[in-house]
Amino acid sequence: xxxxxxxxxxxxxxxxxxxxxxxxxxxxxxxxxxxxxxxxxxxxxxxxxxxxxxxxxxxxxxxxxxxxxxxxxxxxxxxxxxxxxxxxxxxxxxxxxxxxxxxxxxxxxxxxxxxxxxxxxxxxxxxxxxxxxxxxxxxxxxxxxxxxxxxxxxxxxxxxxxxxxxxxxxxxxxxxxxxxxxxxxxxxxxxxxxxxxxxxxxxxxxxxxxxxxxxxxxxxxxxxxxxxxxxxxxxxxxxxxxxxxxxxxxxxxxxxxxxxxxxxxxxxxxxxxxxxxxxxxxxxxxxxxxxxxxxxxxxxxxxxxxxxxxxxxxxxxxxxxxxxxxxxxxxxxxxxxxxxxxxxxxxxxxxxxxxxxxxxxxxxxxxxxxxxxxxxxxxxxxxxxxxxxxxxxxxxxxxxxxxxxxxxxxxxxxxxxxxxxxxxxxxxxxxxxxxxxxxxxxxxxxxxxxxxxxxxxxxxxxxxxxxxxxxxxxxxxxxxxxxxxxxxxxxxxxxxxxxxxxxxxxxxxxxxxxxxxxxxxxxxxxxxxxxxxxxxxxxxxxxxxxxxxxxxxxxxxxxxxxxxxxxxxxxxxxxxxxxxxxxxxxxxxxxxxxxxxxxxxxxxxxxxxxxxxxxxxxxxxxxxxxxxxxxxxxxxxxxxxxxxxxxxxxxxxxxxxxxxxxxxxxxxxxxxxxxxxxxxxxxxxxxxxxxxxxxxxxxxxxxxxxxxxxxxxxxxxxxxxxxx
Numbered sequence: 036x037x038x039x040x041x042x043x044x045x046x047x048x049x050x051x052x053x054x055x056x057x058x059x060x061x062x063x064x065x066x067x068x069x070x071x072x073x074x075x076x077x078x079x080x081x082x083x084x085x086x087x088x089x090x091x092x093x094x095x096x097x098x099x100x101x102x103x104x105x106x107x108x109x110x111x112x113x114x115x116x117x118x119x120x121x122x123x124x125x126x127x128x129x130x131x132x133x134x135x136x137x138x139x140x141x142x143x144x145x146x147x148x149x150x151x152x153x154x155x156x157x158x159x160x161x162x163x164x165x166x167x168x169x170x171x172x173x174x175x176x177x178x179x180x181x182x183x184x185x186x187x188x189x190x191x192x193x194x195x196x197x198x199x200x201x202x203x204x205x206x207x208x209x210x211x212x213x214x215x216x217x218x219x220x221x222x223x224x225x226x227x228x229x230x231x232x233x234x235x236x237x238x239x240x241x242x243x244x245x246x247x248x249x250x251x252x253x254x255x256x257x258x259x260x261x262x263x264x265x266x267x268x269x270x271x272x273x274x275x276x277x278x279x280x281x282x283x284x285x286x287x288x289x290x291x292x293x294x295x296x297x298x299x300x301x302x303x304x305x306x307x308x309x310x311x312x313x314x315x316x317x318x319x320x321x322x323x324x325x326x327x328x329x330x331x332x333x334x335x336x337x338x339x340x341x342x343x344x345x346x347x348x349x350x351x352x353x354x355x356x357x358x359x360x361x362x363x364x365x366x367x368x369x370x371x372x373x374x375x376x377x378x379x380x381x382x383x384x385x386x387x388x389x390x391x392x393x394x395x396x397x398x399x400x401x402x403x404x405x406x407x408x409x410x411x412x413x414x415x416x417x418x419x420x421x422x423x424x425x426x427x428x429x430x431x432x433x434x435x436x437x438x439x440x441x442x443x444x445x446x447x448x449x450x451x452x453x454x455x456x457x458x459x460x461x462x463x464x465x466x467x468x469x470x471x472x473x474x475x476x477x478x479x480x481x482x483x484x485x486x487x488x489x490x491x492x493x494x495x496x497x498x499x500x501x502x503x504x505x506x507x508x509x510x511x512x513x514x515x516x517x518x519x520x521x522x523x524x525x526x527x528x529x530x531x532x533x534x535x536x537x538x539x540x541x542x543x544x545x546x547x548x549x550x551x552x553x554x555x556x557x558x559x560x561x562x563x564x565x566x567x568x569x570x571x572x573x574x575x576x577x578x579x580x581x582x583x584x585x586x587x588x589x590x591x592x593x594x595x596x597x598x599x600x601x602x603x604x605x606x607x608x609x610x611x612x613x614x615x616x617x618x619x620x621x622x623x624x625x626x627x628x629x630x631x632x633x634x635x636x637x638x639x640x641x642x643x644x645x646x647x648x649x650x651x652x653x654x655x656x657x658x659x660x661x662x663x664x665x666x667x668x669x670x671x672x673x674x675x676x677x678x679x680x681x682x683x684x685x686x687x688x689x690x691x692x693x694x695x696x697x698x699x700x701x702x703x704x705x706x707x708x709x710x711x712x713x714x715x716x717x718x719x720x721x722x723x724x725x726x727x728x729x730x731x732x733x734x735x736x737x738x739x740x741x742x743x744x745x746x747x748x749x750x751x752x753x754x755x756x757x758x759x
Contacts, residue, residue: 039745042754045265049758052364060312068318070118070194072111080110093189095248096228101160104186108159111192112141115203118194125162125184125207128219129169130630132433132519134350135209137164137184138202159205160186170633172626174215181212187220190347193317197358206347215623219521222618223343226528227251229616230388233535234412238393240542241408242552249390251528252508253345255520256336257352258327258380260368261303263758266750267366271649276642277370277517278435281649281732283739284376285753288330295328300759303333306363310335313355319348329377331756339385339508342528346521349382369517372438374752375732379439380516384523387508388412388531398507404461407556411538414462414563416509417452418537419530420502421570423612424450425592425603426530427502427511430522432597432631434638436515437721441595446501446513448595449585451572453500459573465557466564499576529618536616538563597635598717604628632713639720643705646728650698653748654735658691661742687741694734701727 068075074093078086085106092099115123124136139158162184169182190206209218216222231249238246267273272280299307307324314321320338327334340348353369360367372379389395396412403409420427427450431440439445454462501513514523538559545555564571569589574581585591594600603609605628613619619627665684672679704723710716739747 039747041269041748042266042750045263045269045750046754046758048265049263049364060308063315066312066315068316070196070316071318072114072192073318074191076114077107077110080114081106085110089188096189099188104160107188111159111203115192115194115201116141119196119201120194120203121200123158123203123205125164125186126204127164127184127207127209128346128350128519128521129209129217130172130219130627131170131634132517134354135164135169136202136204137162162207164209169209169217170630171211171217172629172633174211174213174217174622174626182217183210183212184208185210187224187343189224189341190344191318193351196316215620215626217626219346219519219525220343222525222623223346223521223528225618226525226532226616227342229532229618230528230535233532233539233616234388234396236539237411237535237542238408240539240546241411241556243393243408245392247390247392249388249393249396251342251386251388251524251531252339253342253349253520253524254337254339254385254508255345255349255514256334256381256383256385257349257356258332258334258382258516259356260329260332260370260373260380261306261360261365261759262331262368262373262755264361264364264366266755266758269748269750270755271653272642272645273366273368273373275645277368278373278438279375279752279755280642280646280728281654281735281739281749282375282752283736285751285756287753287757288377289328292328294326294330294332297326299324299326299333302363302759306359306365307333307335309363310355310359313359314352317348317351317355319352321352327378327380329374329379329756331374331759332378332380339387342386342524346519346524349520371433371435371515371517374756377756379445381439381445381512382514382516382518382520384511384514384520385505385508386511386524386527388528395507397504397509399458403458407553410461410465410560411556412531412535413454413458413504414560415531415534415538417454417462417570418534418563418567419527420450420452421567422533423526423530423609424570425594425600425606426526426609426612427523428513428592428594428600429603429631430526431511431514431518432594432600432635433515433518434597434635434642435517436513437596439515440513446499447576447582447593448501448513448600449576449582449591449593450501450513450570451576451585451591452509452570453503453573454571455504456573458504459571462560462564462568462571465560466568468561500572501576525618529612529616532616532618533612596721597631598714598721601628601632601635601717602714604631629713632717636713636716636720639724640705643701643724643728646731647698647702647705650694650731650735654738655691655695657742657746657748658687658738661746662687662691664743664746683741687738690734690737690741694731694738697727697731697734701731 074090077089085103088099088103089107091097122138122140124138126134126136129135164182164184184207187206187208192203192205195202195204208221210221211217227250230251234249235246262273270279272278311321321335322338323336325334356367369380387395387397393408396408399409400406428448440448503510503512511523514520541559542555545558546552569591572581582593586593604624610621610624613624614621662684669679704727707719710719
């Protein structure tokens with residue numbers, strides 16, 4: 036049987052499959068949040084007292100009486116059972132970038148053996164999964180296993196409906212028996228609390244009288260690849276690593292720029308519609324979907340939500356994507372770089388802060404030069420990025436994201452802030468003591484009567500910036516597509532809280548000395564920009580000139596790999612940041628360093644072992660088979676007096692031998708141990724193992740272009756990317 040029989044069978048299966056459709060879907064108003072126990076449903080199901088209490092908890096963060104929790108639990112159970120649920124689960128978010136859930140039945144039996152349902156307030160408030168079997172960064176020992184989940188009433192419970200039944204899902208925090216955060220939700224809630232407290236101090240000093248609680252908001256754009264399962268199942272690297280460790284570039288990739296915003300393939304369109312119908316039922320505001328830049332790559336973008344709810348919804352969205360892909364015969368890839376040579380995938384986190392009284396504090400309005408609140412809050416972000424750029428790089432560090440960051444498709448690993456021409460000029464003028472009018476973008480008039488002129492933005496957008504202001508929010512573009520948004524949100528909220536506390540202190544001192552409010556604000560901003568303006572950059576973030584300028588002239592850090600970035604979790608300034616704001620204790624921060632470094636090392640070494648295995652057991656035997664065929668053919672031709680060209684055979688033999696020689700070096704590198712510390716182990720992975728993997732790949736990819744197509748055993752890029 037020829038080596039590509041699986042590939043041919045996969046292509047046949049795809050091209051001859053029956054078309055799948057969803058039929059007529061229900062209108063949005065008929066399905067929106069039907070599977071969510073939100074405030075609207077609580078208002079119908081609860082007493083006025085209970086509803087008023089839970090609403091106050093959700094909107095203002097006030098404590099909830101356990102007796103009220105008992106009432107809510109009863110109503111929640113009745114609602115869930117009426118929708119077909121037989122199980123409930125505290126769903127939580129351990130330090131794995133994934134979700135975790137333990138299902139319990141509503142069922143109990145009475146002394147007579149009769150089955151009844153039960154769900155009490157105590158069951159709603161607390162669960163108890165194993166606290167040692169999840170990543171904990173040495174907070175817990177194996178013999179100290181107790182961990183707790185606790186209900187987060189600020190994120191609504193919902194029903195997860197699958198072919199195997201319906202489960203009531205209760206968003207929860209996950210903590211150890213000793214009270215440390217073992218998850219991503221607790222730090223996020225704490226960071227929002229710290230930001231709110233600091234922001235209220237600044238707003239009070241600015242003369243605001245009525246200040247409702249502030250919240251950060253998030254809208255996370257999710258990029259992903261779809262590969263037909265027939266191809267993916269034939270690729271060990273896609274199945275285990277989520278990315279291709281081998282694969283020659285196809286003749287056509289993305290060089291024609293014809294995929295971005297192109298017509299969505301019909302099969303993918305059905306998949307997207309199925310996804311969005313499910314998300315709408317779960318109350319997730321999916322707003323935009325389209326083809327992304329690379330072939331086979333797509334994006335979904337939601338509307339803004341409160342950061343805590345948005346983070347929960349992001350995790351749920353990824354789960355729905357994965358499960359629905361199976362239903363449609365796809366494998367959904369969230370890896371940041373599943374295919375070499377074409378764009379990888381990010382998760383652009385759009386972030387802002389605001390409340391119901393002052394509105395969005397990162398909205399400049401029509402006259403940003405006069406909007407003092409905005410100037411202070413935006414300035415606080417600039418200061419935070421300058422002081423804690425390495426932390427922002429560390430919270431998006433992963434083995435997968437390292438393959439994407441810094442390429443001409445994604446933001447560089449140097450953290451800088453893009454403001455746009457108008458805002459950059461305003462801050463420069465304040466720094467220089469100048470007063471000039473706000474710039475106006477004017478009208479976009481094409482001189483065509485049928486095209487209505489429209490206002491042009493006062494500044495362009497910069498797609499090369501990792502942290503860019505985009506009109507009324509900042510877009511953190513360096514976040515990886517497989518990552519939880521909670522880590523970046525925690526870092527942004529916490530650095531903002533720190534900067535707002537600093538601003539509050541500076542303002543208070545100046546106001547107490549008799550300085551007018553406007554002059555005090557301008558003086559604070561001038562001091563801030565003098566100290567931290569080096570973080571502002573509006574040029575080409577991909578250019579070598581910027582890389583040199585950023586490091587040599589501006590003192591910014593260039594941290595190209597996770598091995599360079601993750602040690603900043605141990606930095607004294609970062610420890611002080613988290614401890615002073617109450618977001619993470621030193622123990623909790625150290626645990627995150629331990630977990631993330633272990634994950635990085637484990638990922639690199641797993642992929643390296645897979646490279647060795649595939650090279651030795653799949654690619655090398657294929658090369659030998661082809662050489663044997665060439666030798667037989669050459670011998671036959673020689674017997675007939677025909678002199679055959681031997682260059683292909685010589686190339687295949689040379690590349691195969693070089694590949695195996697590199698495999699031996701990689702095997703030796705993997706076997707190395709007894710490093711001085713974890714940092715040294717990571718540097719070994721980044722500096723030795725990964726380059727050897729690339730060396731092996733280069734030889735293997737050359738073999739793919741030389742060996743007969745009918746013998747090549749792995750699904751090729753042209754097939755996986757273009758056959759849908």
